[in-house]
Amino acid sequence: MNDKVLEIRGLCVDYGVGAEAVRAVRDVDLTLHRGEVLGLAGESGSGKSTLAYGLTRLLPPPGVVSGGQVVYHPADGPPVDVLTLSPARLREFRWAETSIVFQGAMNSLNPVHKVSTQLLDVIRAHEPKSTAAGRLARAKELLRLVGISADRLDSYPHQLSGGMRQRVMIAMALALEPQVVIMDEPTTALDVVMQRQILGQLAELRDRLGFAVLFITHDLSLLVEFSDRIAIMYGGRIVEEAPAARLYAEPLHPYTEGLLHSFPALRGPRRELTGIPGSPPDLRAMPSGCAFHPRCPKAFDPCDERLPVLGPPGVDDPTRAVACWLHPAVAPLSR
């Protein structure tokens, strides 16, 4: 289970070119292992969605991928750099190997097509040999998977509630049983019962099919519970990466720590929520050194001058990495 399926190296994504360019994702290294759920959390506007779209080359103009590699390791066959694929190959690759659930589900569904049409055509596109009846049966099954009754197949997107639309998108993402599923806040509009049900299904399917999930959400408690590893983004960079439980129990980066002190808990006594003082950085004028230093309660000397590298904080702990001068990297992250 521990082999890589998707390897992101030094990925940089810009909006615009030339003087107006805004760098939204900076030098991101991230590895997704087969069958793993990698949670991605972080500041709103820190580039999570940009990362997700950038690596699949779905960023609308003026987005450009300005550097790096995205290497996909298929179950069989040699690895490929997704960024260098020809459009035709890319199209085959998409959804069959990597599917993606977008943030903002209303706009992800074509308002003039029925749900069924949109579900079926992805199957037909990639499995041209399938029969119509087979496809329909599959579509119904997929909807059932996400808890929507099959009679909703004939609905148009605007007749569904926000949550239903999101579920339809999730169902669609699973339709071809891809190796990698990227989910950008897939459960924001879902009630917790449904959320749990779907994630449960997802976990079950993952166990069965062995796909990996890049799971983007703000719901830290969900993330901790659901994912194997968590990466935290801030200002376009990954600032910390660790197994879920470790991260929750022992956050190293002050930003992560701040996040963990910001969410309310349902159970137990009401605790004081401290939050993170200050405001998010401006992508156009990033602070020098560590981008978090102006807000960091523990900032010290090198923080405002030198950029900390993401790397394991100690030789003994190769499973996690952090980019903070409090825990300087002992070696470049190598996996």
Next chain:
Amino acid sequence: MTTTESAPAPVDEVVLEAVGLTKHFPVRRRLRSLLSRTPTVVHAVDDVSIALRRGRVTALVGESGSGKSTVARLLAQLYPRTAGDIRLHGTSTRVRGGRPFRAYVRRVQLILQDPFASLNPVHTVRYHLTRSLRIHGNAGTGPDGLERALADLLTRVSLTPPERYLDAFPHELSGGQRQRVAIARALGANPEVLLADEPVSMLDVSIRLGVLNLLQDLKDRLNLAILYITHDIASARYFADDTIVMYAGRMVEGGDSETVTQRPAHPYTRLLTDSAPDPERITGAGADATGAGERGHGEPPSLIHPPAGCRFHPRCPHAMARCASELPPAIPVDDHPGHWAACWLFDPATVAAENGVAEEATR
């Protein structure tokens, strides 16, 4: 936002009230149904009564598709209602447009659920916010005043530096940023009632906290009445004074937030709280999370042909024969004043009958 406040009205005064609110959407599905006499409808909201009080936050939680957004839109008078009444300060209002409608929205502001759809793609953030300020006379005087008001609004929702966002188009913003613009826009109106439909769902926890604190602060200082629709029950616990739970277009439980979230009465609420993610539980993949998956088994009901009786009964582990036929009224739960549940389990008769059996069983 101005902080000038008129003579403090009594806290707890009901500002906006819904009584027996009902909304059915007609659906035309087949040619066949065109000819049939009875139109098919989606029972999106049935008999919902909510009172929003000055200086209080009322949370509305519930399953997705249960009609929360519809309630919010009904309260904002964006949809005509099928039945029921909406009272602003006790007077029944039904406004379709024009001056009365604008007078209404000046007092009642809605934040729509989907920030991807609710910002006009052709306008900048500046336009959206300026309009809101202008319409409600909060734009200050002169261009400088407006500029200051705009910067102020953006700073409140942590969109800093404001200049970076003022001239941005919606598509240049991340989901969370859009959501904050939507909030800022509603705040620009300086309303009495804020109907916030999942206002922070796309924000990271730290900003979410900031925004909720901001709302709390406004509520306290300006005695705002807030309807807070959310899926994040934990935040309802922290942020809301009262919580109402909806299921399939109906209210199933209501009461003080702490009580509802800590001692849920209705089986659906219990299911909800049990399902809520809990980092303390760290189980890795959540597949076997307390059997919630098992208990929540079953599909959400069809709203076109909703189940008779209690709408939850097909999925309810405690369902009784009666549940399938009789609609449970709001029955007070005696653990806390104001706590009620629409469930036959709390009918004194049932309680009495069950009690005996239950005690038998535990022994």
Next chain:
Amino acid sequence: MRFLLQRLAFYLFTAWAAITLNFFIPRMVPGDPVQSLISRNQGRISADAIASLRVLFGLDSDRNLWEQYVAYWGQLLHGDLGLSFTFFPAPVSEVIGNSLPWTVGLVGVTTIVSFLLGTALGVGAGWRRGSWIDGLLPATTFLSSIPYFWLGLVAIAVFAGPGSFFPSSGGYEPGLVPAFDAYFIPSALQHSILPAATILVSSMSGWILSMRNMMVTVSSEDYITVAHAKGLSERRVALSYAARNALLPNVSGFALSLGFIVGGTLLVEIVFSYPGLGFQLFQAVGSKDYPLMQGIFLIITISVLVANLLADVAYLLLDPRTRKS
């Protein structure tokens, strides 16, 4: 059912208003059929004929407008369109019947082809903004901005002429009698090529332009990105997702344009001496042929209203969001 009845009432009302207007407008014009007949013939009809023509057209009896209006409705309800003045005493229905098939044939076919072709090109242009198809647009607009008669006359000057395959005028070889046979049909087709081609050239760019603009608007929507993400073929994304959504205004435009087919294209008919309704209408207006004018107006009214209904229905079918809740 109620909805349908309501629509029907609405269309009936519109039809009534339009027909009434079309009754009164021509009668507000100074001059009468006799006068215009004389003036068109510049002296070849003697002024002595005035009296006889007035008797002939029944203009000698002094009925006021209102009585005429009532009588007109009476006739109309009996399906009687009256007698044309210009071709007196040919019944209006016959005059219309003679020209309508030609108009519908030529203009109808070219409208459809032009819509299909223009829309297809518009899809291409909008989908690949900035590509060569997009670059085609100024060229096609250029062609369509050329006054139609200019284009037609130049086409005749260049392509038609003695010995050319393209006849310069008429709907078929003079001397042939309209019939579905091996002589007539090829001749009719041959005669329609040049007019059809010029109509196409001059009408296509409108479709291209509007389709392109809508495509551009639509192609930046999120669901297009999603369609790409789904790995659908470029064609499917462009057609089934982008074009399908962008098509809506064009389709309603198309439905409307169907209504104008029967109105014909006056200039085509003038330039190519094509036997169509447009020229009849033009002549009728020129010669104050009220019955013919009204007859043609009636046909136009009906077809425009039907087309409108089609447009409504098309929108309802194509865009589920417009279905009333």
Next chain:
Amino acid sequence: MTLSPSSIEQVIPGQGAMAQPSARARRRRFRFVANAKAATGLAILAVYALLAVIGPWIAPYDPDARSVDVLQAPSARHWFGTTHLGQDIFSQILVGARSVVVVGLIAGVLATILSVLIGVTAGYLGGAADESLSALSNVFLVIPALPLIIIVASLVDQAGELLVALIIGLTSWAWGARVLRAQTLSLRRRDYVEAARATGERTWRIIGFEILPNLTAIIASGFVGTVIFAVMSEITLAFIGISSVSSWNWGTILFWAQGQQALAQGAWWWFVPAGLAIALLGTALALINFGIDEFVSPRLRTGGRTRIRTADGRTVRMRVGFTPVLAPKAAPVPMQRSADVRDTTREDQTA
């Protein structure tokens, strides 16, 4: 601020330079002109507008004046040749520009305004307002424009071009109104419209500022269409000899050319310039239409560029669904580049 050195530096010079927000906003406003096609269109239109104003003054001859140069081909003396009366065609074109431009624009603007007002209002308001406005546009749709123009023109002895423009404008809005109404129907339930309503915007403002911008695509193509239609109508009226406009316009020129069978006589110069001048006017409008893309959809505001060059000299197109990759084509995978990237990074940081 330390930048991680990567290939981007070469691609995007001045990456660090900060653009002032206000300057950015200002640039946005004029980006319209940056589009080469739109600029060309605007330039042509400007020339026409200029001609409309000064045409009569710069015309070398009196367009009515007869001369001994009868039916002559273009020459240095008569740039566009002469008519059968020896009139200078170039002067006629210059003098005729005003009428064409005035009628085209007035009628086009009038029809567009009416269609927007009526179509969008009907679509947005719905109900009885919709029904009555729709009925109105249906009635106007049914009234055939050309006969009506002929009829109205005959009611007035001396129909000026303003009247012609008004009639054309008043009779040609209905089509646009229908199309706009239909599109508005689908826009009015969009969330952002509801949001604007919930903010308390007045109806006219919602129509004007929330819905209208999203209809720009249709309005623009409609406007181009109506202006062309208006110009055509005017010219056609003159051509078939029924308009009573006394002044010169290009249709009058064509009327004379046709009356004298210019083409059959081989006098192409009599026929060609007016036709091309009209066509060029239409083309200018279509070109300007390209500039509105970025208004229609702010997402398309890519700095006016649809193509960008990468460091290694490739040209990539900005397109939806296939984000361009600026990095030079990497070595075939599997690659071991990561190590040295990291090395340089570290060097930089320690420097």
Next chain:
Amino acid sequence: ACGDSPNANKKSGQAATVLNVGMPNGPQAENNNPFLTTSAAASLGYRWQIYEPLMMWNPVKPAEPFKPWLATKAEWSADYKSVKVTVRDNATWSDGQKVTAEDVAFTYNLVKKFPALNDQGVPYTDATASGNEVTISMSSPQFVNQQKVLWRVPIVPKHLWEKIGDPTTDPVKQPVGSGPYTLKSFTPATTTLTVRDSGYWQDAPKVKELRFTSYTDNSAQTTALANGESEWSFVFIPNYQAVFVAKDQKNHKVWAPPVLGIHGLYLNTTKKPFDDPTLRKAMNMVVDRADIFTTAEAAYFHPEVKSVTGLPSPAGDSFIAAEYKGQEHKVDVEGAKALLTGAGYKLDGTTLKDKSGKPVTIKLTDPAGWSDYQTSLEIVKDNLSKIGIAATIDKANQDAWFRNVEQGNFEATFRWTESGATPYDIYRTIMDGRVLKPIGTASPAGNFGRFQSKEATDALVSYANATDDATRTTALATLQKIFVEQVPMIPVGADNIGGAYSTKNWTGWPDDANPYGALQPTQPNALDVVLHLKPAAG
């Protein structure tokens, strides 16, 4: 089956059996009623190929005697109130029945009974047949209308027309006449006639089939003529040398003999200062008719009127009074200036001032679409500027123009006169005091310029009612004198009844050398022309 198609033999294009006639009249409706001006038969002219008149008259030589046709003889009473015709006995209808005097009497009684059919407006009172003679009576003298009675009325078979309920609304789908042709097929664009198998009273024509094609407008008709599609038509061809003749120098011909009807500039004689005959005279002196003829009328269409009496040559030659014989218009700017200065006008630089010192300006008006008139006006404008009169041209709407001219609301306009067998029609259109109406009231019959002269009116009456030639000559001389001296209208060109034709397939057309009839396909003469045609040699 295919063989049954009416089009089956169409493609066999052996030369010289078919004659293609064209008219620029737009699509037609099937209507062969010979009495109705609006019928296709009248509009395209084929009614005269099917139905025949009693006598043939040559408008090119109006003073020549009538040629016998269906009637062998026509005798007018001295007062011209009745005419006795002798019907030929060898004529048959195309259904085989004999043409009888009964038929002729029936026809005239029909026209009398239905005013709607009386498109010549002749006041018939009665027609009676006896033997092979018919006496047709009218209520007033018809000296000036002889051709309207004998040449303009198509004779129809009684046995068929009796049965027609309302001859004014019957389209006569199957026309039966005494002429050499019968209707073969009708389409809105083309009507085809074939020659009768037998029974025509003269030699059957060589043209076996006549195709009358209706083109939508002049330019389409001209194109068809130029490329040989049409072999005969009547249409205005601008620069006909280049456009038509040059396309086939040898065969393409145009012949446009003038008739007794003219076109000219009507002046409103009630509008100051044009109520002054001196001014009108001066204007008449500067109008360049030759220029108008060559430039506006392509040097053929409205033949230049040279005689000062306004009568075209040669048609009017025999009517010109002795004192005006040989007197021709010529442009005389100096003379005009002298005349004006003599009458108290002042030429102030380039502006003519009238007696009260006001500059003389004039508005010339004509329908916008009539390009030859408009060109003429351009020239007139130019001419008038020579004597300091500033003219403006108003391109009017046709209906408005028509109304304004009839009501006298104009200053000057180009228009036609009636035409007929004598100059009477020209002069009555211009000067008839009997139809004089106040300004604002329509006078459709003529005198648009509101010319007031009792003398002229009396002369007109006397000319029409005279029973002897001497009275007529005197009356006509008086009319000419008034016309020349008072210039109620400036005559410019004559009407023509010519046409364009091709000798490629058919020869024998009338021309200057042999002007046996009018060359217009819609005139009764057309039948005579067709009968003259012979296949071209070779």
